[in-house]
Amino acid sequence: MEIIDFDIRGQICPSSLLVALKEVNARADNLRQGKVKLRFITDNRDATTTIPESASNMGYLVLVTKQEGCYIIEIAGKKSSLPAA
Amino acid sequence: MKTEKNKSHEDLLRENQELRKKYALATQYIRQKVNQLLSVMGTSPLRAEELDDETLIELDPISIVSDSFVQVLRHLKEMNEELKDAHDEIAAIFESAGMGILVLDRDLRILASNKKIEDQFQIDRGTSAGRPCRELICHRDAASKCPASNAVESGRSCQQDLVLDERHYHVLATPLRDKQGSIARVVIVYMDLTERILAQEKLKKSEERYRDLFENSTDLIQVLGADSSIRYVNRAWLDTLGYREEEVPGLSIFDVLHPECADCGPEFKSVVCGYKEGRFETTFRTKAGDKIIVEGNVSAINEDGKFVGTQGIFRDITERKRVEVLIASEREQLAVTLRSIGDGVITTDIQRNVVLINKVAERLTGWKQSDARGKAITDVFHIVDELTGELRTCPVDRVLETRLVCELEGDAILVSRDGSTRLITDSVAPILDKNSSIVGTVLVFRDITDRKKLEERIIKSEKIESLGVLAGGIAHDFNNLLNAIVGNINIGRKFTMPDSEVHKSLERAEKASAKAKELTQQLLTFSKGGAPVKKLAAIADLIRDTADFGTRGASVRCEFSLPDDLWHAEIDEGQISQVINNLVINAVQAMPQGGVIHISARNVAVKPMELQELKAGNYLEIIVQDHGRGIPRDYLSRIFEPYFTTKDSGNGLGLATTYSIIKKHDGTIDVESSPGAGTTFYIYLPASLDNARPSDRGAMFVPHEKATGSVLLMDDDSIVRETAGVILNLLGYKVDFALDGNGALEMYKQAKNSNSPYDVVILDLTIRGGKGGKDTIKELLAIDPNAKAIVSSGYSNDAVLANYAVNGFAGIIVKPYTMDELGDELRRVLSSK
Numbered sequence: 001m002e003i004i005d006f007d008i009r010g011q012i013c014p015s016s017l018l019v020a021l022k023e024v025n026a027r028a029d030n031l032r033q034g035k036v037k038l039r040f041i042t043d044n045r046d047a048t049t050t051i052p053e054s055a056s057n058m059g060y061l062v063l064v065t066k067q068e069g070c071y072i073i074e075i076a077g078k079k080s081s082l083p084a085a
Numbered sequence: 086m087k088t089e090k091n092k093s094h095e096d097l098l099r100e101n102q103e104l105r106k107k108y109a110l111a112t113q114y115i116r117q118k119v120n121q122l123l124s125v126m127g128t129s130p131l132r133a134e135e136l137d138d139e140t141l142i143e144l145d146p147i148s149i150v151s152d153s154f155v156q157v158l159r160h161l162k163e164m165n166e167e168l169k170d171a172h173d174e175i176a177a178i179f180e181s182a183g184m185g186i187l188v189l190d191r192d193l194r195i196l197a198s199n200k201k202i203e204d205q206f207q208i209d210r211g212t213s214a215g216r217p218c219r220e221l222i223c224h225r226d227a228a229s230k231c232p233a234s235n236a237v238e239s240g241r242s243c244q245q246d247l248v249l250d251e252r253h254y255h256v257l258a259t260p261l262r263d264k265q266g267s268i269a270r271v272v273i274v275y276m277d278l279t280e281r282i283l284a285q286e287k288l289k290k291s292e293e294r295y296r297d298l299f300e301n302s303t304d305l306i307q308v309l310g311a312d313s314s315i316r317y318v319n320r321a322w323l324d325t326l327g328y329r330e331e332e333v334p335g336l337s338i339f340d341v342l343h344p345e346c347a348d349c350g351p352e353f354k355s356v357v358c359g360y361k362e363g364r365f366e367t368t369f370r371t372k373a374g375d376k377i378i379v380e381g382n383v384s385a386i387n388e389d390g391k392f393v394g395t396q397g398i399f400r401d402i403t404e405r406k407r408v409e410v411l412i413a414s415e416r417e418q419l420a421v422t423l424r425s426i427g428d429g430v431i432t433t434d435i436q437r438n439v440v441l442i443n444k445v446a447e448r449l450t451g452w453k454q455s456d457a458r459g460k461a462i463t464d465v466f467h468i469v470d471e472l473t474g475e476l477r478t479c480p481v482d483r484v485l486e487t488r489l490v491c492e493l494e495g496d497a498i499l500v501s502r503d504g505s506t507r508l509i510t511d512s513v514a515p516i517l518d519k520n521s522s523i524v525g526t527v528l529v530f531r532d533i534t535d536r537k538k539l540e541e542r543i544i545k546s547e548k549i550e551s552l553g554v555l556a557g558g559i560a561h562d563f564n565n566l567l568n569a570i571v572g573n574i575n576i577g578r579k580f581t582m583p584d585s586e587v588h589k590s591l592e593r594a595e596k597a598s599a600k601a602k603e604l605t606q607q608l609l610t611f612s613k614g615g616a617p618v619k620k621l622a623a624i625a626d627l628i629r630d631t632a633d634f635g636t637r638g639a640s641v642r643c644e645f646s647l648p649d650d651l652w653h654a655e656i657d658e659g660q661i662s663q664v665i666n667n668l669v670i671n672a673v674q675a676m677p678q679g680g681v682i683h684i685s686a687r688n689v690a691v692k693p694m695e696l697q698e699l700k701a702g703n704y705l706e707i708i709v710q711d712h713g714r715g716i717p718r719d720y721l722s723r724i725f726e727p728y729f730t731t732k733d734s735g736n737g738l739g740l741a742t743t744y745s746i747i748k749k750h751d752g753t754i755d756v757e758s759s760p761g762a763g764t765t766f767y768i769y770l771p772a773s774l775d776n777a778r779p780s781d782r783g784a785m786f787v788p789h790e791k792a793t794g795s796v797l798l799m800d801d802d803s804i805v806r807e808t809a810g811v812i813l814n815l816l817g818y819k820v821d822f823a824l825d826g827n828g829a830l831e832m833y834k835q836a837k838n839s840n841s842p843y844d845v846v847i848l849d850l851t852i853r854g855g856k857g858g859k860d861t862i863k864e865l866l867a868i869d870p871n872a873k874a875i876v877s878s879g880y881s882n883d884a885v886l887a888n889y890a891v892n893g894f895a896g897i898i899v900k901p902y903t904m905d906e907l908g909d910e911l912r913r914v915l916s917s918k
Contacts, residue, residue, distance in 0.1 A: 012135070013128050013129050014123045014128045014129055014130070014131060014146075015135055015136065015144075017123075017126065017128045018123075018144060018146050018149050018150075021126075021149050021150070021152070021153045022144075022149045022152075024153070024156075025149060025152035025153060025156065028152075028156055046128070046129065049127075050126070050127060050128040050129075053127050054126050054127065054128075054153065057157045057160065058153060058156040058157050058159075058160050059156065059157075059159070059160025059163060059164075
C-alpha cells in the first residue's frame, strides 16, 4: 500500500482542513479501494479534531498519534487496516 | 459606439467604483458561503488575514467542501444500506427465533411480536399491536408485578420463571432507552422450559425410583472410580460391611477385599480396573475383620468412550456357602456311611427302580451302582427260597402297598448277577417325606452265609469239645490202667531171662504198651491241645518210630535221612510224635496209589531275620515230603485253620493241632505244594546244645544200682498204687501209700514228727472226689518247705504239668511210666538240692 505524506505544519484551520480534504478528495477512489494511505503531519491542535471528524463522516478510518511537537493524522479506506485508534 | 468611446473619465471612474463594489460583494458572498460550508464540516470560519481573496478563489474551498460532501453522502448511503441489511437480519432472527419475543412500549403495550409468540400464546399479530401484553399473555391484573413492569421500574433486566397456560417459561425482560436515556421500550423473551422441566421431572422420578432400588436392595451395590476408590455404596453395603456412610470416601476396594482371597485379588483387580467384566465369587472383609463371601457382577462405566470406573452388585452368600458346605459334608458323610455300612443297602423310588446301591450290595448282587441305577429292583435283587428254591416275591412291593417295615420270613438265597448264591436275611422299610408320603424304599440285607457256617462250626466244635472231655476222662483212667500194665510188664521182664521166649513176649507187650501210651497222649492232645511237657530228647528215633507206626498197613513206605549228629531238643515227645504222625497220615492219604515219603532232619543255624516268625538261633529242621496230589494254591493259606478240611473223612483238626503244637514249642511250620507234584512240610524246632544224653526211650530194662530212701505215693487208683509200689521196691525204695491229699499230708506230718521223714512224695494231679496234687503241694510246702514232690498225671492238659516247678514240684512223671522213667526221675529229684 502506498503511503503519501503531507507536511501541513504552519497551517492552521480551516486551511489545514481544506488542504487535507482536497488531498483526500483527489484520491478518494484509491483510498476506498485500500491502495493508498494518507499521512498528515500538523502542528495545529484544532486540526486533530476537524480532520478526523470530517474524514469519519466521509466514511474513512482515521488514526491520530501525537509525536514530538506535532501530530500525525493517518487516513485510510474502510477496507484498509489502521492500527487501532 | 461613439458613446462608448466618448465615455468620460468620470464615467469610467464611477463605473470602476461600482465594479469594485460588486467584486467586493461577490467575494464577500463567496467567503460567507465558504464559512457556511466550513461550519457544516465542523471547522472554524475563514480568516481574512489567512486567505486573501485571490488565494481564496484559487483554493476553491467550495469545490473542496462540495467534493467532500459527495463523499459524506456516499458514505451515508452505504451506511444506510448496511443498516437496512442489519435490520433485515434482525427482523429475520426476531421472526425465526426459537423463543417468543415481545417488544412493548413503556406502558407495556405491544409494539411488536414474533411468530413464536403467536404459537406460544395463540395471539393474532394482526390485532395484537397496541394492546397491553397482560391481556394477551399472562392475564394478570394491572396492579401486580411482572418482569416487564419490574424492568421498566428498575431500569434493569429482570427475569422470572412463570407458568403460563400450563407451560413453563423463563421470562427475561430488558428495558431499552431512548436518546434521552429514559425507558421507551421493553423487550421480553419467553423461553419455553416445559420440555426440559418435564424431562427433568421424569429423570428425577426415575432417579428416585432407582435410588429406592439402590438403597432398599438387600444386595451390596458399589460404584468405584477408575482408581478403585469407592464412590457410592448402598445401605446394604454399609450394613453388611459395617462402615458408616462418612467413612466411604476414604475407602478403596482393596480395603474391602479380604487379603486371604489370594486368587480373587488379581482377578478382582482386573475387573475393578476395567480389564475384565463378569460374574464371579470373592471374599470381602468387614470393618471388624469378618469374612463375607459374596457373589456378583461387575461392569465397567465408560463416559465418552473413556473408562471412568466400575459398578458392582454383590450378594452375601456366606450363610449359603456355610449351609452348602454343611449339606455337602452331611451328604458325604451319609454317602460314606451308606457305602461303608456292613450290610447291603439298596434304595428304590416308588416305581421300584434302584436309586442307590452300596458297596456291600454291589458285591452281593454283582451289580455296580452305575449299572444298577434306574433298573427295576427285581432285575437286581433276585431271591429264591432257601428250602424250595422257588423265586420269592420282592419285599419292596409289599412295603409299597402296606407302607410298613417288612422283614423277610426266614432266610432266602440271593442269586447274584453271575449266578453265585449267598444266604441272606433282609428287611425293607418305606422312605417317607416330611408329609409322610412314601417316596421310596430302603432294602437292607445281610449275607449270613458265613454266619451260618460259623454256627455250624461252633456246633461242631462244641461236639468235639465234649468228645474231648470224654476222651480226657477215658484217657485218665486208661493211663492208670496202662501204667499198671507197663509197670507189671517191666516187673515181669525183670524176673525172666533175656533170651527166653517169655522175655521176648514181654518186650513186645512193652512196645505195644508204649504205643498205647502214645495213643492216649494223642487222644488227649486232639481233644484239648494240652501244654507240652518238655524234656530234652533225641528226635531221630521218635521220628522213625512214629513214621513207621503211621504207615503201617499202607502201601506207602518212608525213607529217612536222619544224621547221627542231630542236636537234641526240649520237646514233649508225645506231642511231637503226634505232629509227625499227622504229617505222615496226610502224606499217606495224598498218595492213595502208594509211594515214598521222604523224611529228613538236619541242624540249621537261623540268622536274624532269615526266617519269618523265628528268632535267630539253632534249630532242628524236619522235612516231610510226599509226591502226592498236592494242595491247591487257594487252600494253602488255610490248611492250618481249625476245621478246614478238603477230605470227606477228616475232622479238620490234624494240621491245626500240628500248628498249635509247633507254636507251643516256639518253632514254626511251613508248607510248599504244587498240585500233582506233592507237598513238603518244613518244621523248625529250637535245638538244645545240652550234651547230656537224653533219657533213653528204649523200653529195655537196664538194672540200676539199688536206690535207698522212702517214698510216699499218693494215688486214688489201687492198680497204680500196687504196680508203682512193686516198681519202687524193686528200685530199692521204701514206699507208703496215701489215697488223697489229706491222707498224704497227714502221713507226711506223722513221719516228719517221728523223725523218719519221706525223702520224696509222688502226688497224682487228679484225685476223684478228693484233694489233688496241686492243692496238696501248697500245704505240703507249708508244712515242710524242703519237701520234694513229683507230680504225676496221665492227663497232661493241665498247665500245672507244663509249669510243675513254678507250682512247687521238684519233678514230673507222666503216666503211664516205665520203671526206668520213674527211677531216673526219682534219682534226679533226690540228687537235686
